[in-house]
Amino acid sequence: MPLIESFSGIRGIYGESLTQEVAQHYARAYRSFLLDKTGKKKLSIVLAMDTRPSSKELHDAMASHFEEVYDLTCLPTPIAENSVREYHADGGIIITASHNPPAYNGFKFLDADGAVLRPHDAQRVISLYHFPEKETSVNNGNRSIDKHKEGIALYVKFITKIMGNKALQMIRNAHPKLLLDPNGGAGIVYHEVLRELEIPADVINSTLGKFAREIEPTASSLHGLKASISRGGYAIAAGFDCDADRVELATREGIISGNYVLALVVDAVLSSLPNAKAERVIVNDATSRVVHEIVARFGAKVKEVPVGEIYVVDAMKKEQAKVGGEGSSGGSIVAPSTCRDGLLSLLFVLKLAAERKMPVQDIIGSYPKYHTVRKDIPAKGFLKKRQRIREYYSRKGYQVTEGDSIKIVVDDATFVWFRQSKTEAGLLRIIIDTKEQHRIKLLLDEAQRLVGKI
Incomplete structure (x- = not known):
């Protein structure tokens, strides 16, 4: 390769x-x-x-x-x-x-x-x-x-400054029972960071370099966490990738999708601002509409950028945004941080739960229900098919935007999205995001038939 x-x-x-x-x-x-x-x-x-x-x-x-x-x-x-x-x-x-x-x-x-x-x-x-x-x-x-x-100590100070002592004390007072799964990756140190913040957590798969599951934290790779949560009575568990910028969260009810993790972090940040309606939240164009709806609850605006962490970071700087991220990869960015931060995401979710005195799953239950499906297929010949995709959906009267990706807005609660992966060779990524679950198969089959033609 x-x-x-x-x-x-x-x-x-x-x-x-x-x-x-x-x-x-x-x-x-x-x-x-x-x-x-x-x-x-x-x-x-x-x-x-x-x-x-x-x-x-x-x-x-x-x-x-x-x-x-x-x-x-x-x-x-x-x-x-x-x-x-x-x-x-x-x-x-x-x-x-x-x-x-x-x-x-x-x-x-x-x-x-x-x-x-x-x-x-x-x-x-x-x-x-x-x-x-x-x-x-x-x-x-x-x-x-x-x-x-020293790098760890400086990061503890950085986290404390972003979260604030009041929010951290609120989390401590709530006594959430936490489980970390760094999967043998660099995130093993997050157990130490939480200890310095006086937030206790248990940890599994904590031997450096020993990978007990697939490295990418997904619903399938973290399937075993559900049993660990039930056995230990944990409120929430966090699974990280190898360099620990990505996180997936899980409760007894199952894995929380990356889009909903971002929605929770956005909710937590905006709810702490005195003038949230003046804010702009930056997301990539593959992020679920659920994040848009949470932002709208505060009267704030969403700005979409292409996929890529740096596009979110630079747009946040330009707009002086407090929060942004890529729901498609479970990555939340809270200023002044310049990257996805799995531990910071976890802490903001814990802050929100403590503030509202609600389990995380109940907060999610108060959000609009969106169904998001990602399908990876061979990308051979995709560049030649871009015009066909654009013309096909335009004839159907849908809004089509094209840049690094192609995004088709079917209606206010549904989109279809295509992009060739920059980190996984030869893969074309298709995402369907909709409130209407029965439409997923139809839209996905239609998209695959379209790009399947040579």
Whole structure:
């Protein structure tokens, strides 16, 4: 399988398309990019990794290409991004393939604000990898500084500042019984973070690098959590991916979809604002309409952006938005954070439940019921089919918007969405979102027939 290169990062199967040599060349490309961007002669970066078998080898291959490395070793993406800001680093590298299977690995390159590189900058790094302009060697040696413990402590302070002491005390007073499932990933440290916040939690699958389920937290991969919740009497359980920016939440009733997690976080944030109706909430265009309806309850507005965390982050900055996210991947972003943060999402959900003195499932029960189905199919020939899709749905009188994705708004409570994956090679993603469950099969079959034609 070829290397997957996009603004979301670089991913491949280790030992095949991704090797230590590839990592070294990408480190040089990123170094060249940073030297040009900053105008500096010496660079400092934050370096972090997830717990895949190949992460340490890739870490060692990349670290020597920078004068000063703030080394976090195995820590989650949100902690790495916060550390870039705290240390005023020139950038950062996170060695991870996020939700991809263990055989994969890759890199996320960070900007000076901690966010992943903007698309044009990411493309520049990719270009420098394929077409190096000049060799740049490290000046006067390389210095690596162990920042594992300090990175955690700084993140605890960051979380405390975003949540506020009043909200954290409200959660403590509610005594929610929590279960964490980091699945052997970097999120194992979240148990320690919660302990520092004086919010107790139990943890399963907490051996570094030992994956007890599929890495991507989904309804199917977290199916076993329901039994654990019942046995332990937990109010809520959280399952994380390997770099712990994504989270799926579960209660005794089952898995809470990513769209509803985002709806809960949006509800929690807007309900704490004195003038919520003046707010804009930023979501990607694959996010369920349930989030739109929750935003509308506050009189606030929604702005849609293309899929990609950085599009949400930049739109939030431009609009001075307090909250945004990608319901399609269960990712919530609360300013001033610059990434999806699974632990922060969990804390805002707990805050909402404590504030309303209601179980999470009862709060969800007060929301409009939307049914969202995602189907991944081979993407072969999709670019040639885009015009056919656009023309077909336009003839039916539906609103069609096209950019990176194609979104068809059937009515106020139904959409069909197509996009070729940037992180999983050869996959076309179709999403159906509707209040009317009986329409799902019809709409999905129609969409698949349409893209199935050659």
